[in-house]
Amino acid sequence: MIDLRSDTVTRPTKPMLEAMFAAQVGDDVFNEDPTISALEEKTAALFAKEAGLFCPSGTMTNQIAIKVHTQPGDEVICENTCHIYNYEGGGISFNSGAQAKLLAGDRGRLNAKQIEENINPVFDWMARTSLVSIENTCNRSGGSYYSLAGMKEISELCKKHSLKYHLDGARIFNALVETGDSPQSVGILFDSISVCLSKGLGAPVGSVLLGDKEFIRKARRIRKVFGGGMRQAGYLAAAGIYALDHNTKRLKEDHSRAQILAAALGSLSFVENILPVDSNIIIFTLSDKMKSEDMVAKLKEKHIISTGFGKQTIRFVTHLDFTDDMLEKTVKALKAL
Numbered sequence: 028m029i030d031l032r033s034d035t036v037t038r039p040t041k042p043m044l045e046a047m048f049a050a051q052v053g054d055d056v057f058n059e060d061p062t063i064s065a066l067e068e069k070t071a072a073l074f075a076k077e078a079g080l081f082c083p084s085g086t087m088t089n090q091i092a093i094k095v096h097t098q099p100g101d102e103v104i105c106e107n108t109c110h111i112y113n114y115e116g117g118g119i120s121f122n123s124g125a126q127a128k129l130l131a132g133d134r135g136r137l138n139a140k141q142i143e144e145n146i147n148p149v150f151d152w153m154a155r156t157s158l159v160s161i162e163n164t165c166n167r168s169g170g171s172y173y174s175l176a177g178m179k180e181i182s183e184l185c186k187k188h189s190l191k192y193h194l195d196g197a198r199i200f201n202a203l204v205e206t207g208d209s210p211q212s213v214g215i216l217f218d219s220i221s222v223c224l225s226k227g228l229g230a231p232v233g234s235v236l237l238g239d240k241e242f243i244r245k246a247r248r249i250r251k252v253f254g255g256g257m258r259q260a261g262y263l264a265a266a267g268i269y270a271l272d273h274n275t276k277r278l279k280e281d282h283s284r285a286q287i288l289a290a291a292l293g294s295l296s297f298v299e300n301i302l303p304v305d306s307n308i309i310i311f312t313l314s315d316k317m318k319s320e321d322m323v324a325k326l327k328e329k330h331i332i333s334t335g336f337g338k339q340t341i342r343f344v345t346h347l348d349f350t351d352d353m354l355e356k357t358v359k360a361l362k363a364l
């Protein structure tokens with residue numbers, strides 16, 4: 028099977044598994060797992076943050092950040108298509124009793140001016156705006172990414188208005204390999220960052236939440252309340268360390284393969300529109316001649332699996348386990364549709 032549904036479908040490679048088997052572990056609820064501590068310190072240092080917290084998922088790292096940064100009744104400014112609002116089970120209200128102010132971005136990206144226009148004035152009858160959360164790269168908007176200047180402008184605005192600033196960096200390394208910016212230059216702009224190890228980086232499990240020491244101290248407590256305090260999870264953290272050491276630079280390859288897939292799709296008469304392909308996500312729309320479920324089914328017959336995103340839209344995601352050989356087969360299969 029050639030799996031283009033998501034970059035979460037990767038399996039650990041042999042050297043990653045070897046690193047996992049070799050991990051030193053301990054009880055992390057007692058703060059005694061040296062491999063988890065090493066991963067947390069390594070990721071924090073990479074993004075110039077004081078501390079890190081290893082969590083089972085990116086949903087948990089995002090939701091912990093929202094919980095620490097807000098009080099019930101507060102408002103979180105985020106973008107229409109963002110993961111924290113659309114794909115985390117209503118967690119903003121469920122976990123934090125907060126509400127979202129959804130803004131329409133430019134392919135998922137917000138700008139400082141529109142955020143400023145949407146900060147509530149201080150009245151008893153208005154929700155208190157306390158947090159701005161952005162996503163980079165923007166998943167549902169087709170893998171677009173922010174410029175450093177764009178993120179910095181929002182950072183300055185947040186400081187001016189005493190708002191907290193969170194980055195859902197599930198695919199932050201996909202953005203960084205394109206812009207060439209250092210993780211530190213992005214890290215210093217935010218109060219908290221969620222980095223996923225189980226997306227393009229190929230680890231089986233886990234995300235790291237980053238922030239200052241005081242933030243992580245609070246986050247650690249919330250993680251326990253959410254049921255995310257793990258014991259000898261150093262075996263998983265070892266995969267994360269391996270992923271950071273070996274799998275960030277190569278993301279460029281996934282992006283080049285995505286370009287080739289997009290070009291092949293562009294030559295098909297029934298493909299009406301393809302969102303600009305900026306990283307490893309390809310979202311395209313079909314004309315009336317073809318329904319997305321039919322195209323997904325036809326590809327499946329050829330052992331290629333993809334995700335229908337509504338009636339006429341399909342998403343492909345390239346990743347570590349999508350090889351050049353698979354790319355060639357997919358291009359051939361597409362052209363034969």
Ligand SMILES: *Cc1c(COP(=O)(O)O)cnc(C)c1O
Binds near residue numbers: 085164
């Ligand atoms: C995948 C993803 C997450 C976290 O998802 P988990 O499956 O909970 O790890 C968060 N944000 C974005 C943009 C994502 O794509």
